[in-house]
Amino acid sequence: MIVKQARFLKSSTELKGCPPDNLPEFAFIGRSNVGKSSLINMLTNRSKLAKTSSTPGKTQLINHFLINEQWYLVDLPGYGYTRMPATERERMMKMIREYTLKRQNLVCLFLLIDARLDMQKADQQFLHFLGSNQVPFVLVFTKTDKITGNRIRQNIAAYKKTLLESWESLPQIFLTSALHKQGREELLEFIQETLS
Ligand code: GTP
Ligand code: MG
Numbered sequence: 001m002i003v004k005q006a007r008f009l010k011s012s013t014e015l016k017g018c019p020p021d022n023l024p025e026f027a028f029i030g031r032s033n034v035g036k037s038s039l040i041n042m043l044t045n046r047s048k049l050a051k052t053s054s055t056p057g058k059t060q061l062i063n064h065f066l067i068n069e070q071w072y073l074v075d076l077p078g079y080g081y082t083r084m085p086a087t088e089r090e091r092m093m094k095m096i097r098e099y100t101l102k103r104q105n106l107v108c109l110f111l112l113i114d115a116r117l118d119m120q121k122a123d124q125q126f127l128h129f130l131g132s133n134q135v136p137f138v139l140v141f142t143k144t145d146k147i148t149g150n151r152i153r154q155n156i157a158a159y160k161k162t163l164l165e166s167w168e169s170l171p172q173i174f175l176t177s178a179l180h181k182q183g184r185e186e187l188l189e190f191i192q193e194t195l196s
Contacts, residue, residue, distance in 0.1 A: 032078030080122030
């Protein structure tokens with residue numbers, strides 16, 4: 001898959017406001033600050049397409065990007081940011097759940113996980129939500145440039161072990177670094193295959 005064109009289309013506060021669902025769509029989800037917006041910029045090779053920030057809670061809306069005039073990439077707000085007021089957090093979670101369950105053209109969710117951390121409660125809860133609703137997803141470990149290869153292997157092995165305590169099989173797994181562009185080809189190839 002070669003990304004020839006990538007343009008921002010629209011930010012929506014809820015599912016109702018999203019662009020028409022007539023093109024296949026891939027969405028990025030995960031805890032606040034895990035690197036969703038950075039990964040979208042890395043994949044599209046455009047450093048400022050999606051807004052990133054070192055402070056959690058940057059993306060607050062459903063952001064649609066149109067790629068090659070053929071498919072959508074979606075940047076979603078992060079979940080699990082404990083410093084956000086509870087009512088605001090709940091509103092955002094409701095929006096994420098509604099989008100995930102009802103967006104008809106959603107082909108696959110990319111669930112981003114910080115490669116440095118043990119399984120976090122918010123991720124465990126979201127995984128449970130995906131499983132009980134049979135939402136198609138893959139796991140994307142982020143920020144691999146921040147730890148050694150050995151630690152990554154250990155962490156992922158531990159993650160798989162925990163997953164297999166409640167899942168019958170493992171989802172597809174990708175390792176990425178937005179900084180080093182690791183995982184770019186693999187993710188784009190996955191999208192290409194899924195689309196064809
Ligand atoms: P929210 O929109 O707040 O939910 O965050 P997000 O998941 O979109 O994260 P974002 O892409 O804004 O990145 C958060 C911070 O992590 C920024 O300071 C990024 O520069 C940094 N970051 C993201 N990906 C990587 C990576 O692969 N490597 C390194 N070293 N830093 C990264
Ligand atoms: Mg973001």
